[in-house]
Each structure stands twice: as C-alpha cells, then as structure tokens.
Amino acid sequence: MAIKITDECINCGACEPECPNNAIYEGGVEWAIADGTSVKGAFTLLDGSSLDANHKNAPVSNDTYYITPNKCTECQGFHEEPQCAAVCPVDCCVPDELYVETVEQLMSKKEKLHL
Ligand code: SF4
Ligand code: SF4
Incomplete structure (x- = not known):
C-alpha cells in the first residue's frame, strides 16, 4: 500500500530527503518518474497509462x-x-487505502524504478 500525506502536514520538509524513491514533493511542484530513479524512456503508470519518464x-x-x-x-x-x-513530526504519513498493494507488488515497483 502506498503511503499518503494528509492535510495535517505542516510543510516542515523533513520527509522529502528520506525517500529512497524520490516519491515525495513539495506542494505545487511537478513530479516525474525520472527524478531520483534510473528510469529512462517510456514508463507505465499504475493506471495503465504510458508516459516518458x-x-x-x-x-x-x-x-x-x-x-x-x-x-x-x-x-x-x-x-x-x-x-x-x-x-x-505530526504523524500525517499514513497508508493510502486507494492503493492497496502486496509486498511482491511493491518490490516489483521498486525494481522498475531502480534498474
Ligand atoms: S515530515 Fe510530515 S509534516 Fe513534514 S513535510 Fe513531511 S509529511 Fe509534512
Ligand atoms: S513510504 Fe513511500 S513515500 Fe515514504 S519514504 Fe518510503 S517510498 Fe518514500
């Protein structure tokens, strides 16, 4: 299951540098698959759509x-x-029920991000 940040976030920024996948972004900043990963070229998202990394x-x-x-x-x-x-510091990183995933699925995602 992916983790999500709730609106209780106080924007302290402590979490962002800790993420091994660069999955955390400051509000208002655009995200890309290639940020902090080894992915190049086409990539398939969780919703099945494909885009450039x-x-x-x-x-x-x-x-x-x-x-x-x-x-x-x-x-x-x-x-x-x-x-x-x-x-x-405010415990607002919680499981995201919209993205229920097994350990195997999460490991597969990790392998796709870090070839
Ligand atoms: S550590 Fe928590 S409060 Fe700080 S930016 Fe991250 S989610 Fe928000
Ligand atoms: S739980 Fe997810 S968002 Fe949080 S640090 Fe780990 S990979 Fe990054």
Missing part, C-alpha cells in the same frame, strides 16, 4: 507536501518501515 506531471497537492503513489514502495527493498512516517 521525464514528463512533468501535475502536483498531487498545491498546499502540502505530497507523495506520488507511482513511486512510493512503502520503502520496500530499502528500509524496514516507511521512512517518511518515521520522521514526520
């Missing part, structure tokens, strides 16, 4: 830091627990 996508949130579920692996393959949740 360098394509800049609209921010998920303009007001608070956000996580793109296309890059969040719940830190599988890197850490024992989600690092954003571990460092967040």
